Amino acid sequence: MRAALCGLLAALLALPVAAEADERLADLVERVAPSVVNLHTSGLRQSRSYWDSFFGGPRRWESLGSGFVVDEQRGLIVTNQHVIGSATEILVMDHEGQVFEAQLVGADEGIDLAVLQVQGLSLPAVELGASQQIRVGEDVFAVGNPYGHGHSVTRGILSARARSLGRDEFDLFLQTDAAINPGSSGGPLFDAEGRVIGVNTAIDARGESIGFAMPVELVRAAMALLVAGEAVVPGWPGLRLEExxxxxxxxxxxxxxxxxxxxxxxxxxxxxxxxxxxCRGRSGWSEAFGGAFPGDRRVLGLLRGSRQINAALELQSRDRWARSRVGSPVAVEALRVRVQRVAPDVADSLLIEGGLEVVVVGRGSFFRRGDIIIDVNGRPINNAGDLAVAADMALRKRWLAAIVIRDGSKARIVQRW
Structure with a gap:
């Protein structure tokens, strides 16, 4: 009996604390909601079949998403690139239902971020926080436009940081159990003080309450590049690891x-x-390099035999490295081949502009000597650098589809690891 009374008393004492927390969240939502907008995008999807030309041609598509104001004076809004896609019309709706037309300032598919601008927009900007200062387990909340229903708020905690989604670029995410539904992509994830710590980007459809947000530190850096009209390029260390x-x-x-x-x-x-x-496993690697840019520096602590050594490296653009390798044959260990550029007369006879000829085949390779590799996983192969980069990405995905010219005809080679 005494234990039951103690439990009841504890529950009653907790009620004011919970009520106070709810009221505080309501105050925060009231403060930040005007900075969050709903997005409605539309465009034309090009015809993919012969018959489409007889039945209306290109078809119109529509998409819903969320975004938030980051610069009140210039009317700048941040969202996900996949919300915008190839839209020809972007409409922004504020929390009061007013609709504005937005222009695309810049977008990058690799990082999945876009910056929009609305002339004459008079909405307050959010305060950008610091995701690195939030501890796992602390309260967070999200504001978005799920399924087009308008402003909605969900709450939860920061479940984990430095999550990897297996992306080729900028593979660094926060995990939360605050619900992120279709239509909420591009919206903000707030900390308990109402500061943005991430952009809600993806969900894990295999389970409930598993959402992912791009850290605000990465968003801030990429946003500055997009506004300046520059490319958002990931930093590349020039190595491949095996776990x-x-x-x-x-x-x-x-x-x-x-x-x-x-x-x-x-x-x-x-x-x-x-x-x-x-640094352990994929999550450790993602935390160290997932948000890195060219020019960033990292010091690697390595064990070589029984010796401890440090290697200080400056990251660079992988594509720039690939371009610098034009004309430099290289052994691509991942594919167990050595390649060289296709002779000009051979290229002319085959009506190709790029491609690499396999001149040495290692044991276990699925290429043949004399194959001319022209594409790997949708990436055109023009030089040895292109092939090395494509092979690296294929190994990370554990899947490769190559198009080669073999005995004068095109062939497709598929390999899974």
Missing amino acids: ERRGLLRVAAVYPDGPAERAGVKIGDVLQDVDGKP
Whole structure:
């Protein structure tokens, strides 16, 4: 009886605290809601079949999403690129139902971010916070436009940080159990003080209450580049790692004249830490490099045999490295081949402009000597750098589809690891 009374008393004492927390959240929502907008985008989808030309041609598509004001004076709004897509019309609706037409300032598919501008917009800007200062387990809340129903609020906690979604670029996300439904993409994730700590970007459809947001630090850097009209390019370390037991990361490839090779990294080195912070598994790698840009510096703590060494490297653009490798044949270890540029007369006879000829085939390779590789996973192959980059990305996805010219005819090679 006494235990029951104590439990009841504890529950009654907790009620004012819960009520106070709810009231505080309501005050925060009232303050930040005017900065969050609903997006309605539309465009024309090009005909894909012969018969479409007889039945109306291109078809109109529509999409819903969310966004938030980041610059009140210039009327700048941030959202996800996948919300905008190839839209020819972008409409912005504020919390009072007023509709404005927006113009696209800049967008990047790799990072999945877009910046819009609305002339004459007089909505307050959000306050950008710092996701790195939020501890796992702290309260967060999201505001968005789920299924087009208008402003909606969901609450939860920061479930985890440095999550990887297996993307090729900018693979660094916060995880939350605050509901993020279709239509809420591009909306803000707030901390308990009403500051934006991320852009709600994706959900895991395999389970409930598993949402992912792009960290505000990454958003801030990419937004500045897009507004300036510059490309958003990820920083590349010039190496490939393989994950072994217990999250151990071992260097499996070092790309010629890349950042890692210049820093003295060797194949077989074991990665122990990055900038003094232990690095284990995909999540550790994503945390260290998922939000990096060219010019950023990292110090790798490596174990080579029994020796502890440090390698200081400056990240660069992977595409710029690939362009610098034009005309430089290279052994692509991941594919067990060595390639060289196609002779001009051969290229002319085959009516191709790029491509690489396989001149040496290693044991276990699925290419043949004499194959001319012209495409890997949808990426045109014009030089050895292109092939090395494409092979690296294919290994990370554990899937490769290559188009080659074999015995004068095109062939498709598919390989899974």
